[in-house]
Amino acid sequence: MTTPSLATARAVLEELVGAGMRHLVVAPGSRSAPLAYAAAAAHAAGALEVHVRVDERGAAFTALGIARATGRPAGVVTTSGTAVGNLLPAVMEADHAEVPLVVLSADRPPELRGTGANQTTRQPGIFGGHVRAAVDLLPEDGDVPARLAGPLAALAGRGPGGPRPAGPVQLNVALREPLHPAPEDGPALAGRARRLAARTATASAPDRDPGPRAVAAGPVVAPSPAAGQARSVVVAGDGAGPAAARFAEACGLPLFAEPSSNARSGPQAVGAYRLLLEAPLGRRIERVLLVGRPTLSRPVAALLARADVATAAVQPGPVAWYDPGRRRERVLGSWAEAAAFTGLGAPGWAAAWREAGAAADGAVARLLAAEPPGRPTGPAVAAALWEACRQDGAVLVAGSSNPVRDLDLAARPGPASPLVVANRGLAGIDGTVATAAGVALGTGRPVRALVGDLTFLHDASSLLLGAGEREPDLQVLVLNDGGGGIFATLEHGTLGEQQEYRDVVERFFGTPHEARLDALCAGYGVPHRRAESLPELAAGLAGPVRGRSVLEVRVDRRELRALHARIRAAVAAPAD
Numbered sequence: 001m002t003t004p005s006l007a008t009a010r011a012v013l014e015e016l017v018g019a020g021m022r023h024l025v026v027a028p029g030s031r032s033a034p035l036a037y038a039a040a041a042a043h044a045a046g047a048l049e050v051h052v053r054v055d056e057r058g059a060a061f062t063a064l065g066i067a068r069a070t071g072r073p074a075g076v077v078t079t080s081g082t083a084v085g086n087l088l089p090a091v092m093e094a095d096h097a098e099v100p101l102v103v104l105s106a107d108r109p110p111e112l113r114g115t116g117a118n119q120t121t122r123q124p125g126i127f128g129g130h131v132r133a134a135v136d137l138l139p140e141d142g143d144v145p146a147r148l149a150g151p152l153a154a155l156a157g158r159g160p161g162g163p164r165p166a167g168p169v170q171l172n173v174a175l176r177e178p179l180h181p182a183p184e185d186g187p188a189l190a191g192r193a194r195r196l197a198a199r200t201a202t203a204s205a206p207d208r209d210p211g212p213r214a215v216a217a218g219p220v221v222a223p224s225p226a227a228g229q230a231r232s233v234v235v236a237g238d239g240a241g242p243a244a245a246r247f248a249e250a251c252g253l254p255l256f257a258e259p260s261s262n263a264r265s266g267p268q269a270v271g272a273y274r275l276l277l278e279a280p281l282g283r284r285i286e287r288v289l290l291v292g293r294p295t296l297s298r299p300v301a302a303l304l305a306r307a308d309v310a311t312a313a314v315q316p317g318p319v320a321w322y323d324p325g326r327r328r329e330r331v332l333g334s335w336a337e338a339a340a341f342t343g344l345g346a347p348g349w350a351a352a353w354r355e356a357g358a359a360a361d362g363a364v365a366r367l368l369a370a371e372p373p374g375r376p377t378g379p380a381v382a383a384a385l386w387e388a389c390r391q392d393g394a395v396l397v398a399g400s401s402n403p404v405r406d407l408d409l410a411a412r413p414g415p416a417s418p419l420v421v422a423n424r425g426l427a428g429i430d431g432t433v434a435t436a437a438g439v440a441l442g443t444g445r446p447v448r449a450l451v452g453d454l455t456f457l458h459d460a461s462s463l464l465l466g467a468g469e470r471e472p473d474l475q476v477l478v479l480n481d482g483g484g485g486i487f488a489t490l491e492h493g494t495l496g497e498q499q500e501y502r503d504v505v506e507r508f509f510g511t512p513h514e515a516r517l518d519a520l521c522a523g524y525g526v527p528h529r530r531a532e533s534l535p536e537l538a539a540g541l542a543g544p545v546r547g548r549s550v551l552e553v554r555v556d557r558r559e560l561r562a563l564h565a566r567i568r569a570a571v572a573a574p575a576d
Contacts, residue, residue: 002189003182004139005175009034010189011144012137012173013042014196016102019152021073022200023049023442024104025063027056029079031119032106033179036077038189045193047200051441052469053434056083058462060090060101061431065438068099069395069421071213073155074442075102081119084126089430094168095130097239097425098213098320100155101168103127109139109174123172134170157317165320166213214241214262215291215314231349232287232342234268235300236261238424240292245269247291247335252345254353258296259386259398259407260422268350269413270357272364274299275571281356285309289342290329293321295424296408304329312341321425361412363570368410374533376553377563378479381537382406385450385477388541389418394475395443397436398422399451400429401486402560403479407450409567429455433476434462437548440472446545447473453480456550457515463524463548475545478517481557483510488560497561510557521550528552 002010013024013035024039026032042048053059060076067074078084084105094101107113108120124136132154141147148171153159157166181189236244236257244263248255256273257264276282277299285303290313294300304311305328313329314337332338368380386407389396396418398404404422411417421439423432433456436449456478465471479485487509488496496505506512521528527549531537540551 002185003034003178003180005034005177005179006037006181006185006189008137008139008144008173008175009038010041010192012104012148012171013038013048014192015145015148015152016073016075017042017047017196017200019073019155021048021075021102023051023063023066023070023072024075024077025051025053025059025066025438026077027053027059027079027083029083029106030179031108031175032077032079032104034175035104035106035173037181039077041189041193042196045190045197047193047197049470052466053462054464054466055461056086057089057431058434058459060087060103061434061459061462062438062441064090064094064099064101064423064431065397065421065435066442067094067101067438068097068213068435069439070442072442073100073102074438075104077104078106079119080105080107080123081121084121084123088127088130089428091127091130091168091170093423093425093428093431095425096321097423098157098165098167099425100166102155103131103168103170105170105172107136107172107174109176127168127170130168131170132164132167134172136172136174138174139176164318167320213239215239215243215316228343229346230286230343231284231346232289233285233353234289234291234342235294235304236263237290237292237294238422243335244291247338251339251342252350253289253342254345254350254357256300257413258292258294259396259404259411259420260424261292262417262420263291264411264413265415265417266413267354270353271412272360272409272571273357274408275360275568276353276356277303279356279572281352287311287342289314289338293319293424295427296405310341312338314338360571363573364410364567365412367567367570371563374535376531376534376537376555378402378406378485378555378560379410379567380534381477381479381553381555382450383410383412384534384537384541385448386411386418389448390414390416392446392544393418394446394448394545395419395421395439397432397439397447397449399432399449399455400424400427401452401455401484402489403450403452403455405486406479429458431459431462432456433459436476437462437472437474440474441470445473446475448475448477448541448545450477450479452485453478453482453513453515453517454484454511456517457513460520460524463521463526463550465548471547473545473547475549475551477551477553479555480517480552481555481560482514483512483557485555485557485560488557489564517550517552526550530554
């Protein structure tokens with residue numbers, strides 16, 4: 001007879017594998033040992049790929065990256081106590097971004113709870129409303145499949161009330177001692193794992209690399225002539241997907257696509273669109289169709305709030321990123337309704353935007369090329385990385401703060417665009433290195449991540465990889481400006497130019513540091529390279545991505561505000 005805690009752990013993993021989970025990230029611990037032994041057996045049999053990480057937060061974001069990039073559930077295992085609390089940032093991101101993340105939190109049995117037992121806290125329900133469902137699986141709950149049926153349905157966006165957003169779930173598993181296998185457990189574990197692997201080998205599977213969550217494509221429907229013509233535009237936010245580009249092309253409408261929309265391609269896409277929204281052409285917009293979630297641009301937010309502009313959003317199903325009734329866009333359930341709303345583009349409308357967009361892109365490129373010879377800037381680095389990923393097929397993971405906005409400004413649309421993954425659910429800087437590693441592990445593709453120095457330092461521990469662990473093909477490109485550059489582009493930057501606030505803004509927002517990234521990388525055994533010029537950047541991006549590496553590019557934070565002012569001026573001249 002199998003040790004009870006091991007039998008429970010095995011049953012839980014079998015249900016998860018049956019629900020489509022193929023990757024599990026394990027953080028070591030004693031109370032979670034039965035889950036680790038069951039996972040090891042499943043890994044050895046080929047039923048599950050298991051990754052081990054010593055940092056629970058990094059483990060959770062690794063699983064998040066896997067789930068986000070593959071579309072399949074991915075799990076993270078932790079022991080009890082503070083280990084579970086370290087998962088909260090990744091769970092929050094998964095909640096708002098609709099990522100199927102499974103938290104397997106090991107816990108003490110009921111008789112030890114509330115007694116002061118070591119590493120024991122109130123774990124059931126610890127994630128509150130950030131999970132779609134939570135179950136406290138007790139040792140007495142013998143029918144594991146029945147207990148997990150509801151949470152696994154919620155994980156996939158199903159429930160008794162009909163469709164709802166997919167998202168994270170918590171399976172809190174109470175385990176009694178003994179927590180290690182008995183001598184007779186080994187053959188039984190291995191046998192069950194082999195049978196599980198055989199079942200998964202014959203099970204139908206989704207596309208190998210479906211990419212990040214996207215709005216359901218459906219048929220592309222061009223509006224009938226009866227819908228009329230209008231000065232409509234399509235705004236593609238995070239998660240919009242290629243369907244937004246196809247719709248814009250079918251209707252003859254300008255397309256304003258954020259990098260992580262994965263719609264920034266095709267003839268209708270306008271590159272530096274946000275710089276044109278306050279120009280005369282932008283003020284002529286009459287209707288806006290929103291696809292996905294807009295997260296980056298104040299000009300886009302202002303456009304969506306304009307009283308003289310009609311707005312609607314394509315949402316074939318429920319979404320998690322806002323509460324019903326809290327936004328002004330009229331919700332449309334299909335692309336046919338969207339076509340009726342936008343109509344066809346007015347004569348010359350799309351052509352005017354193509355011309356203005358090409359002029360703006362050219363102005364930005366010329367200005368960046370005219371900067372002091374060879375000096376890297378954030379937008380120039382983003383443009384170079386975008387093209388490198390377009391050429392070699394690497395996935396681009398965009399860090400929050402300035403990097404993703406630099407991409408939005410300087411990444412030129414073309415016939416095709418790289419696959420972009422970004423944590424835009426809550427747009428935090430935490431866990432970005434781990435997320436990128438998860439994307440590489442989950443898809444099996446090379447990944448290039450663009451992050452700022454603070455984002456990198458926040459998650460540098462995710463560079464750590466244990467002996468024997470599968471190494472992701474991951475190049476982390478760090479824009480190092482010695483602090484928090486994004487605040488220079490906000491109102492704080494204006495205050496920072498005044499003597500009264502200069503020191504306060506620099507200390508509390510600029511957060512200057514002198515961390516040596518080369519020494520940090522050396523400590524983790526990760527190759528480091530520094531690019532001091534654009535030619536050196538090009539050399540660092542040449543060749544395939546193999547294993548882990550860091551490419552550091554030093555940029556000047558003090559010039560950031562002035563640079564963006566020059567870019568706006570350069571675009572405004574031809575635009576007006």
